[in-house]
Amino acid sequence: MTSKQYNSVWFREPRKQAGSSPGRSREEIVAAAMELLDDEGLAGLSMRKLGAKLGAGATSLYWYVAHKDELLELVYDEIWGEMIAPDPEEVGWRDAASVMAHSMRQVILRHRWAADLIGRLPALGPNALMISDQTRKTFKLAGFTGTDIDYANATLTAFVFGMTIPEVAWDTAMAGYEYDGDNLRQTVAKAAAGYPDLMEAINAANYENPRVMREVCFDFGLVSVLDGLERRLVT
Structure with a gap:
């Protein structure tokens, strides 16, 4: 064979x-x-x-x-060439990782078609390798060693992809529709009837500013991921 x-x-x-x-x-x-x-x-x-x-x-x-x-x-x-990966020695590893993650999300949102290529095509070009090398340096500077550097890198990029690809899918599905926050709230509330905890979240959600919510949600998750990675360094 x-x-x-x-x-x-x-x-x-x-x-x-x-x-x-x-x-x-x-x-x-x-x-x-x-x-x-x-x-x-x-x-x-x-x-x-x-x-x-x-x-x-x-x-x-x-x-x-x-x-x-x-x-x-x-x-x-x-x-990958449009992504920003600051020098961690100049800004610190957490800020470098945060800027890179936000930049990666914005690039994917700007070029929605890229979401369909993630995982389908290998990132072997010079721009992708440069970003990968810079993020490895970032986590090495943080204190990770050996294969843990790659695990930390993979964790961060998986978070970005996991948060951003569904966002692209939603935006694509809703293209051509006029956004109506009240109508969306009523539709979701009807589907979630009988689940009081979900209804509480629906009533508290700001359907008028979904993009703001996404930004806040992404930042919340990113900080949590970086907190978790940093926690591993002190255990």
């Missing part, structure tokens, strides 16, 4: 622009793909549409990427 080798756009050198090339750069192609994705989502991205946007035939794009999945690897790495 032979093992299947994993192929990635990052495992080969990009083709250099030459006289026989289509005259486009990888950066131009990625930028155009990002625009298409932001406008139409993953379902709206095709090599044909991308070629039309660039004024080139779809086949000419294959000079730079072997197939659509390679293109997705490239755009996926671009979002």
Whole structure:
């Protein structure tokens, strides 16, 4: 039995622009793909549409990427390049981790299509590796050692993904609907009838500012995660 080798756009050198090339750069192609994705989502991205946007035939794009999945690897790495990972030696490990987590959430919300690529594509590009390296340094500076550095890193990113991906799904499902806080409260209250604790929470919830609630909820969870990680350092 032979093992299947994993192929990635990052495992080969990009083709250099030459006289026989289509005259486009990888950066131009990625930028155009990002625009298409932001406008139409993953379902709206095709090599044909991308070629039309660039004024080139779809086949000419294959000079730079072997197939659509390679293109997705490239755009996926671009979002990692938009994340902020401060130097923990300058701001302290907790502030560095907090800024990175909030930045990661905002980038995913800004590029909703990225939520469908998390866990589907490996983060092997230079931007993703830079963020990963910086967060490892952050938790190493905090006092974690060995594989605990990676566990702490994974815990933080899992929290961000776990909080943000459902938020993207909700925003996507509600796209095109006019938000009505009173109507939503009444609908949820009807579904939760008979559960007094839930009804108490529904009555206390601020349905007029769901985005504010999400921000507060995310920050509450993030502080709790960092508190838990810090607690492990002193036990």
